[in-house]
Amino acid sequence: xxxxxxxxxxxxxxxxxxxxxxxxxxxxxxxxxxxxxxxxxxxxxxxxxxxxxxxxxxxxxxxxxxxxxxxxxxxxxxxxxxxxxxxxxxxxxxxxxxxxxxxxxxxxxxxxxxxxxxxxxxxxxxxxxxxxxxxxxxxxxxxxxxxxxxxxxxxxxxxxxxxxxxxxxxxxxxxxxxxxxxxxxxxxxxxxxx
Numbered sequence: 001x002x003x004x005x006x007x008x009x010x011x012x013x014x015x016x017x018x019x020x021x022x023x024x025x026x027x028x029x030x031x032x033x034x035x036x037x038x039x040x041x042x043x044x045x046x047x048x049x050x051x052x053x054x055x056x057x058x059x060x061x062x063x064x065x066x067x068x069x070x071x072x073x074x075x076x077x078x079x080x081x082x083x084x085x086x087x088x089x090x091x092x093x094x095x096x097x098x099x100x101x102x103x104x105x106x107x108x109x110x111x112x113x114x115x116x117x118x119x120x121x122x123x124x125x126x127x128x129x130x131x132x133x134x135x136x137x138x139x140x141x142x143x144x145x146x147x148x149x150x151x152x153x154x155x156x157x158x159x160x161x162x163x164x165x166x167x168x169x170x171x172x173x174x175x176x177x178x179x180x181x182x183x184x185x186x187x188x189x190x191x192x193x194x
Contacts, residue, residue, distance in 0.1 A: 075126070075180045077112055082123035083177035089159035094130045094176060095137040097150040101192040107153070108178075108186040124167060127175035128186075134193065136172040153190035161189070 074082065098107035111117040111125040118125075131137040137152045157164075162178040178186050 072180045074177065075183050078126045078177065079122040082126055083163040084123060084165060087163035087165040087175075087177065090157040090161045090164050090176060091159060092132055092157060092164065093154055094132065094157050094164070094174075095134055095152055095154050096128070096130050096190055097137060097141055097147055098153045098187075098190065098192065099150055101151055101153075103153055103187040103190045103192070105184075105187050107190070108183070123177075124175055127167075127177050130164075130174050130176050131172055132174060133172075139172070151192045153192045155189040155191070157189070 096103075096107065100107065108128055110128055111120065112122075131140060134152055134154065141147050141150055141152065157176075160179070161182050162176055164174050164176045167173060167175040182189075
């Protein structure tokens with residue numbers, strides 16, 4: 001049984017989130033319970049990689065845990081059935097336009113974090129847009145004026161990192177969904193190549 005109590009909760013580094021809840025998870029058959037933070041706001045602070053997620057400390061109160069301290073496979077801000085079932089395991093070099101060298105957590109924020117593309121489906125907004133070739137990343141950088149000062153970075157990603165799917169009208173546009181264990185430090189996987 002799970003009960004939620006609305007209260008501010010501390011995240012790594014002692015910073016406070018916008019809104020948070022604490023879940024009291026009761027085991028059946030005894031009075032023991034565990035108290036853990038439930039992700040519900042855009043949490044910023046040390047330990048979140050600067051990308052607004054505290055995925056390692058979050059629990060989904062609607063999912064059963066498999067044991068004490070069980071981690072979620074996908075970040076708590078992902079909607080149900082996200083990533084989509086037709087997304088493929090990452091097994092690619094992935095190219096990402098970044099604002100800084102080295103990349104920071106801001107470079108791996110999704111549209112939900114940036115509060116943009118609000119008309120798009122939530123699962124797409126939870127993904128990170130990327131390209132599969134350096135030439136496709138360069139073409140994107142040239143085509144969009146606000147991206148012209150961005151740098152091209154790349155990372156060799158594997159199934160343990162997450163899933164990927166071609167999305168949108170542009171055949172070179174891919175959406176990637178990174179696992180909860182990867183997302184907080186995803187920016188450290190990318191290296192600027194030009």
